[in-house]
Every structure is written in C-alpha cells, then in structure tokens.
Amino acid sequence: AQSVAQPEDQVNVAEGNPLTVKCTYSVSGNPYLFWYVQYPNRGLQFLLKYITGDNLVKGSYGFEAEFNKSQTSFHLKKPSALVSDSALYFCAVRFFTGRRALTFGSGTRLQVQP
Amino acid sequence: NAGVTQTPKFQVLKTGQSMTLQCAQDMNHNSMYWYRQDPGMGLRLIYYSASEGTTDKGEVPNGYNVSRLNKREFSLRLESAAPSQTSVYFCAIPGQDRYEQYFGPGTRLTVT
Numbered sequence: 471a472q473s474v475a476q477p478e479d480q481v482n483v484a485e486g487n488p489l490t491v492k493c494t495y496s497v498s499g500n501p502y503l504f505w506y507v508q509y510p511n512r513g514l515q516f517l518l519k520y521i522t523g524d525n526l527v528k529g530s531y532g533f534e535a536e537f538n539k540s541q542t543s544f545h546l547k548k549p550s551a552l553v554s555d556s557a558l559y560f561c562a563v564r565f566f567t568g569r570r571a572l573t574f575g576s577g578t579r580l581q582v583q584p
Numbered sequence: 585n586a587g588v589t590q591t592p593k594f595q596v597l598k599t600g601q602s603m604t605l606q607c608a609q610d611m612n613h614n615s616m617y618w619y620r621q622d623p624g625m626g627l628r629l630i631y632y633s634a635s636e637g638t639t640d641k642g643e644v645p646n647g648y649n650v651s652r653l654n655k656r657e658f659s660l661r662l663e664s665a666a667p668s669q670t671s672v673y674f675c676a677i678p679g680q681d682r683y684e685q686y687f688g689p690g691t692r693l694t695v696t
Contacts, residue, residue, distance in 0.1 A: 576624055
C-alpha cells in the first residue's frame with residue numbers, strides 16, 4: 471500500500487534562514503508527489519508537484535522540492551524563510567493509475583520566528 | 585477556493601443527529617472527492633466519485649453515505665452522527681492539469 475511519512479511534527483526556523491520540511495514515501499510504482507500548504511482556518515493550497523523529469527521542481531511562493539528516488543524522499547525547501555510562511559504543510563502521493571485520490575502525510579507545522 | 589463551494593461552513597450536532605454536507609463545483613469535472621482532516625493524521629479519503637451516478641469507498645467510509653445525482657454536486661451524509669466524526673471535511677476536484685487536486689474551503693463539524 472502506498473504511504474507518506476512526515477517525520478517532523480514541527481519545524482522551527484528563523485526568518486531569513488533556509489528551511490526544509492521532510493517527506494518520505496512508499497509506493498510500488500511510479501509516484502506522483504505533491505506539497506500543499508494550509509494557513510490557519512483555511513483550506514489547502516497546492517504548492518508544487520513532481521510528475522516526471524527534472525528532480526528539482528519549483529512551485530509557488532519561492533518553494534521548491536527535490537525528488538530523490540533512491541532515498542524515496544520529496545523534501546520541501548526554501549532558501550530564505552519568511553514569517554508569512556508559517557503554516558501547516560502536507561506532503562501527498564498519488565499513483566499513476568487508479569482512482570487518483572491523494573494519500574496525505576500527517577502534516578508538519580512550520581514556525582518561522584522573526 | 586473559487587470552483588468548489590461547500591455548505592455549511594460550521595455545524596454543531598448532537599450524537600445521533602443526521603446532516604448532509606453539500607459540495608458543488610463549477611469546473612465540469614467528472615471526479616469529485618470527500619476527505620476528512622484530523623489533527624496529526626493529515627487528510628483521509630472518505631468517498632470519491634469518478635462520474636455522475638457512481639461512487640466508491642475510500643479509506644474511512646464507515647458512518648457516511650454519499651450521493652452524486654448530477655455532475656455538479658457531491659453530497660456527504662451522516663445518518664447518525666458520533667463524536668468520532670468531529671472533524672473538518674473537505675471536498676476536492678481535479679486541478680487544472682488533472683494531476684493535483686483543488687480543495688474547497690471546508691466544513692468544520694463538531695459532534696457533542
């Protein structure tokens with residue numbers, strides 16, 4: 471069965487420093503991988519996705535993620551964190567075929583301190 | 585969250601009461617999805633619909649029923665609410681290029 475793990479419940483980083491939010495996955499085929507962000511009392515917003523091709527994908531708000539097949543990871547990164555990046559971040563995976571629903575990780579709360 | 589609307593935004597129920605959560609889309613997609621979000625567990629798929637008139641169970645379907653009577657609307661019904669169904673419920677449709685999903689604003693449900 472496919473699964474996604476986000477090993478950190480919370481990540482704290484100072485404004486201006488680089489940030490990384492970790493995600494590892496387990497699927498038996500080729501995965502489609504996604505990152506979503508949720509601001510307080512809001513719905514989920516799509517950040518970026520990996521479908522195929524270049525392992526480094528760029529998304530909204532200056533975020534990027536690196537797909538690493540050998541380590542089965544898809545970590546979210548940003549070179550310089552902003553206080554406004556503070557939110558809940560979800561990694562998700564979807565199979566190439568099938569019902570196309572997403573399987574989500576448990577979420578990581580990012581706290582950026584001024 | 586243009587494209588997907590959900591009603592109501594908030595609801596408080598007593599144990600045993602019933603209610604229907606409504607979801608409507610104006611993007612003409614065949615597929616629609618219902619998820620629930622619980623702290624520390626991410627989002628989990630309750631039911632999905634691949635097309636009008638068809639529905640299938642997801643990861644956590646117990647205690648719920650769904651209805652997809654037309655292409656635009658996908659409703660989620662709780663026949664006898666339980667405190668374990670306290671959650672935030674999200675409806676979703678495929679995104680622009682159909683890989684990602686686009687989520688509605690959510691319904692926050694509390695069952696006492």
